[in-house]
Amino acid sequence: MSEKIGYSRPVAIGSMLILGIWLVLAAFPFIWTVWGSFKVEADFFSRESFWNAITGPATQRQTGGSFTLDGYRGAWVEREFYLAAWNTVIVTVCVTTISLFFGTLGGYALSRSTRNYTFWILIAALVFRAMPHITLVSGYLLPFFEMNIWGHLPTAIIVLVAINQPFTLWMLHSFFKSIPKDLDESAMVDGCTRFQAFRLAIMPVMWPGVITTGLFSFLLAYNDFSVTALLLNQTNQTMVPKINSFLGTIQTEGSIMFAVAATVSATVPLFILVMFFQRQIVSGLTAGAVKG
Template structure:
């Protein structure tokens, strides 16, 4: 569509350019700034004298003899045992994604193939559950978990996150399965497959693009969760996000904000890599729900 009449007038071009530059700055600068600052000492990151110190690391040079320092990372990962939280996060994410995808593909497939009224209501109820703020459910869990001694363990958090994930996973996979032609599994069933065999041999081989996209969002939900993990896990089993929140309480008084800064950068880095590799899937996933309007 490169027609002459479509060309923008100069003023508009400049405006768009300025606007985009401004937005890029707003979106990316805070992260770059924090990444850069995490290798400085606190006196530079929060500079009373001159904000430019954070760039040149004046005090860092005075205190450590070098322009960059790994003190924050050392303090967070080793001294405050952030590695343990990272390990817990890996476990939680791995299991949440696997389990919720298993449950979600089965359910989403059935919902996309059923023409009965109850399938519609199932989806509507799932939508209502999706709207519940997770923290409202937590006060329902706590007394039961205390009584049965389930509180504080990783498996408990995993199964709770799987359940909270389900409504979203079902909706997303339901719309993906809708796009897989129904003739595919029906012809397999005509050939004598049971419903499950048709699913196993015909649908599973073609469903991976949708499953990967949904898996990314399940991962994000488990990785980013604060409300549930902060309330349900004990000190030993904390994942990274509640751990950072606990840094804020304890270490700020000790003057170790830099631990929190280093931890924040450590949490952001995997997400950065993830967007780099899966940008296309994330974009298609965000729009998948919208297509239905």
């Protein structure tokens, strides 16, 4: 196919060259940082030559081996990064579950109703989706302080669920649209109520769409900085604001390596996620586009 529509040698070589450069640009920073996180600061940020980050002479001198776990030990044990990791687990699991629960119900309703207000709800969701999160956060802070609910995990969770809803609704709406209406209508003719039709006839065939949407809800909660950094107190911090606070504190020798190690620890789960769910992520990114 592709040979027929535009094959020519210069174009082919050119696009392979671009692709090759891109792959290096995409992969190199991560490989470099993962490798460097097992070195000491004098090697990863070497004044003499960046080869030191690869071979690690200072790591040899200081620790006796060419790899060291000092950065990880410092971050996870000394600075209690495990607390932040546990908070992240709580936040992401709750946000994903609640978002999907609200989103499947709402998305189903929007896909099956043919009335005008569905259009307006979807447009409002689009506008809400475009709002920078930090503008909403500036609306939460004062009321949350007044109501004394600032700083707790449930507050951040419900806020993230709400911020997630516009996107979740759009995505699930387009997945539900792809399931023929006959399916639930025939179930209702057979005597199901609307909810039974939804639960017994539609949900069993919706799992791929739900899993895909769940991945993106998870990513939004996991990657968030503006909400978690401003709405959570010190003890309830999740990983991303915690890493940012590593950088703000007084720089002692090696503490920057805590941040490097913590960054690697927070990034690796994402890589594993992509490895297992690559197909769903690709289909999710295109779901909105196909619907047009």
